[in-house]
Amino acid sequence: AQSVTQPDIHITVSEGASLELRCNYSYGATPYLFWYVQSPGQGLQLLLKYFSGDTLVQGIKGFEAEFKRSQSSFNLRKPSVHWSDAAEYFCAVGAKDSSYKLIFGSGTRLLVRP
Amino acid sequence: GAVVSQHPSWVICKSGTSVKIECRSLDFQATTMFWYRQFPKQSLMLMATSNEGSKATYEQGVEKDKFLINHASLTLSTLTVTSAHPEDSSFYICSAEIPANYGYTFGSGTRLTVV
Numbered sequence: 001a002q003s004v005t006q007p008d009i010h011i012t013v014s015e016g017a018s019l020e021l022r023c024n025y026s027y028g029a030t031p032y033l034f035w036y037v038q039s040p041g042q043g044l045q046l047l048l049k050y051f052s053g054d055t056l057v058q059g060i061k062g063f064e065a066e067f068k069r070s071q072s073s074f075n076l077r078k079p080s081v082h083w084s085d086a087a088e089y090f091c092a093v094g095a096k097d098s099s100y101k102l103i104f105g106s107g108t109r110l111l112v113r114p
Numbered sequence: 115g116a117v118v119s120q121h122p123s124w125v126i127c128k129s130g131t132s133v134k135i136e137c138r139s140l141d142f143q144a145t146t147m148f149w150y151r152q153f154p155k156q157s158l159m160l161m162a163t164s165n166e167g168s169k170a171t172y173e174q175g176v177e178k179d180k181f182l183i184n185h186a187s188l189t190l191s192t193l194t195v196t197s198a199h200p201e202d203s204s205f206y207i208c209s210a211e212i213p214a215n216y217g218y219t220f221g222s223g224t225r226l227t228v229v
Contacts, residue, residue: 034217034218036220041205041223041225042222042223043120043207043220043221043222043223044158044207044209044220045220046217046218046219049217090157090158094218101148101160101163102148102160102209102218103160104150104157104158104159104160105157106156106157107156107157109155
């Protein structure tokens with residue numbers, strides 16, 4: 001069965017600084033990988049996804065992520081964080097078994113210092 | 115495109131009553147929908163997968179008699195929390211698989227409070 005680990009419960013960065021959120025997955029085949037962002041009391045917004053091809057994926061809001069098979073990782077990056085990026089970020093892995101389920105990591109809360 | 119509308123956004127109910135949450139795909143047909151539960155400051159836990167016209171598949175530990183899921187049409191899935199108790203208070207989110215896109219779209223969630 002697939003699983004996702006986000007080792008950082010929360011991260012604080014200064015506005016304008018770079019950001020990297022870590023995500024490690026466990027799955028026997030090539031996974032489908034996603035990053036979502038959630039503001040308090042809201043649903044989830046897709047930032048980016050990886051299925052195949054180029055391992056560096058560009059997303060919305062200036063985010064990107066790199067799939068590294070050798071490290072089983074799919075870390076999210078942004079070169080310059082804005083105060084509006086403060087939110088909860090979830091990494092998720094999908095697998096086509098009998099149903100197409102998304103399994104989420106525990107999330108990383110991003111705090112942005114002015 | 116690929117919008118899912120979830121209603122209500124919040125509901126307060128008395129202990130012992132039942133609550134129905136609706137999830138509608140507005141501009142596409144959703145063969146498969148998913149229901150998640152999220153406790154405060156925690157991740158999303160998959161409760162069940164619903165497929166149009168068939169019984170839902172529940173994850174281990176989820177009481178199927180308590181959380182009734184119906185997916186009677188290609189645009190509507192419902193989750194009914196039966197005989198709700200305070201411990202059922204949570205944030206419930208639905209999701210739909212987007213056809214031919216290998217992606218998912220999420221509803222805005224329902225905050226259920228049982229008093």
